[in-house]
Amino acid sequence: MSDTPIRIGNVSGFYGDRFSAVREMLEGGELDVIVGDYLAELTMLILGRDRLKNPDLGYAKTFLRQMEQNLGLIAEKDVKVVVNAGGLNPHGLAVALRAAIEKVGVDRSVAFVNGDDIVGRAAELGLGTPIAANAYLGGFGIKSALDAGADIVVTGRVTDASLVVGTAASRFGWGYDDLDQLAGAVVAGHVIECSAQATGGNYSFFTEIEDMARPGFPIAEVAADGSSVITKHDGTGGAVLVGTVTAQLLYEVGGPRYYNPDATARLDTVELTQEGVDRVRISGVKGEAPPKNLKVSLNHLGGIRNEFEVVLTGLDIEAKAELFQKQFEAALPERPAELTWELARLDRADADTEEQASAMLRCVARDTDPKKAGRQFTGTAVELALASYPGFTLTAPPGNGSPYGVFEPGYVDAALVPHRVNQPTGVTESIDPSPLRTDPIVDESVPSSTSTTDWGETVDVPLGTLAGARSGDKGGSANIGLWVRSDAEYAWLDETMSVDKLKELLPEVADLTVHRYPLPNMRAVNFVVEEVLGRGVAENVRFDPQAKGLGEWLRSRVVAVPASLIQKGN
Known part of the structure; x- marks a missing residue:
């Protein structure tokens, strides 16, 4: 245990983020831990399809390749690794990692955290019959694995911030009652979870940043009191500003209370200070007890989705769109359950190029019957090619459509979800939920200020x-x-x-x-x-x-x- 701030660098904000980030972060400067977020609603569906094809899969294969290429450097620098890349099969990823470690010949131990996958009990828990059901676990399973000496910890569905919470809690020995410290780590974790979004990516004022060619990935220097400094390696692109950190703090949040399984962070207490070049301090974060229930990511198979797009050029755009829509719907052999139209008026009058003179009409079909939303749907559009509006053209050939999933959140008492840590020794440990759990306080929507300032001109x-x-x-x-x-x-x-x-x-x-x-x-x-x-x-x-x-x-x-x-x- 140490009071020295822990340097946690993020190497992934989604499944598909910059592959070279692991090596860049390891070679760019000093780090204690690298973390990475590989999961999202859509990712869980992708991993679910992988697992259906091969029961040994269901994890982020990209992460495994990153480790295969960087295990030697990770061992040389003695950097810990904590990621949620286990997806739907953290055990399978742990097995594959151990094989890679043996092949490379380095001394690294692997633990994995699971229990989040509750699809087999979904109906019993009142969650229906989804194809995937994963509860968002907290960070204390990660803490337990690191406390036991694990060098690499892979998890299933934990909250994005839990990667930092568990890591910092292990370094500083925090318990469930250290709410302010945990909340501070939740905020730091939220800032760095989306990789380069904290260093200038997706930033409204990007033109004010001198070098955006290749933004560096963020680092959180978390202190024992839960405060942190967000920074990046020297010499990397992008910037760490109060603005870039503010923007990321506002990403995918609701009211002032930001709920996590280990603590509720009060976003309305966050204080941001530009401490130096590419250094923003986060302080003052207050924590409250976590909610009693865990959020559950529920994915259902929605059916088949298909679409086509036609180009409308020149004059009478709306009349052309109306004609085609009327002809198409009359010609459809069977109408799909959902049929939506969208006319994108990208055209301009007296255009210098044909593209600038054109609008796009998109039609989307959804149905549980593959036939109704399949090739007969797009084929009907093709059949009208010589019988519709002048200048008819499709942007792509007819297709068969593809399955789509439907996401919805569910909630279940944390006491009913097993939170397990499989230590490097093979021992399995159960993690109890926070004893401080309580019914959440729902933040009320607030109208605009009642002030009526005379702002002048x-x-x-x-x-x-x-x-x-x-x-x-x-x-x-x-x-x-x-x-x-x-x-x-x-x-x-x-x-x-x-x-x-x-x-x-x-x-x-x-x-x-x-x-x-x-x-x-x-x-x-x-x-x-x-x-x-x-x-x-x-x-x-x-x-x-x-x-x-x-x-x-x-x-x-x-x-x-x-x-x-x-x-x-x-």
Whole structure:
């Protein structure tokens, strides 16, 4: 046990992130631990299909290849590895890792954490009959494995922040009652979990960062009191700024309380300070007891999804779209259960190029019957090629469609979910849930400020002239976090950006339920839009199925901004 801050570097934010990140982080400077997040809703479906084909799979194969190439360097530098790459089969990944370690000939021990996979008990637990059901475990299984001397710990579905929570808890000997420290680690884990998003990736003000060619991956220096400094290796691209950290803190969150299995972090207590070049301190985080229930990722097989897209060029775009839609629906042998149309008006008048003169009409079908959403669906479009609007063309040949999954969250008492650690010695240890668990406090949506400041003269400019944004999916819902960089700007943002104003600026969400949560410490306002993504990313109901661009659309909308704020350097 030590009071020296632990340097935790992230090497993955999703299954498919930069493959070379492990070597870059190991060679770039000193680290105590590397962590990596490989799982997401869609990833669990991908791993589920892998496991159906081969019961020995179901884990992130990319991670195994990264380890095969870097085990020698990991052993040489004596760096620990903690990742959730075990997916649906952490035991299988542990077996494969041990074989790789033996082949390379290094001295590294492997532990794995499981128990999250409760699909076999889903019906008994009132969760229906999904094809996959994985509870989000906390970090104390990881802590136990590291305490027992494991060098590499692979897990199934733990919360993204748990990788850092468990690692820091092991270093500093935290227990369940160290709520402020645990909450601080939750916040640090949330900041670095999405890799380069903390160092300039997906950052609204990216043009202000000098080198974005290849952003470095983030490092959290977590201290014994739970505070941390977010940084990156010297000489790497991107930047670590209060802004980049704020943006990531707003990613995929709801109200001020950020629930995790080991502690609830109060995001409204977070204090951010630019401590130096590429160094942002996170302090002041307060923790509360964790919720009684664990969140469960439930994936169901939704059916078959298929789509086609036709190009409409030149004049009479809407009339052409109407003609084709009418002809197509009349010609369909069997109508799919769901049939949606989307006309994207990308065209412009008197265009200099044919592409700029063209719009796109997309049709999407979903059905549990493969025939209705299969080749006969796209084939019907092809049959109209010589009988429809002038200039008819398809962007791709007809296809058979593909299975899609439907995600929904579930909740189950943590006491009913086994949390097991399989130590390097072969001993299996059970981890009890936090004894402090309680019914969660639901944060209430807050209307805009009641202040009516006289801001004086205004100028119509895009909202993004002042505000940054970060948006993302939360199951079928999405969040949009808006933040600004001065107290005066925040006073204006809090007064201006009401739920009604959001709906006015984003007409596509006008009929949906929207919650609003101000976060003054971060000069931010977070919105959660319910059901904007249907039944989750795998259903792919929107042009932007993970809501990644929703915040940037909002920033592009024109609003009346006080001229005084624009004149202060924006």
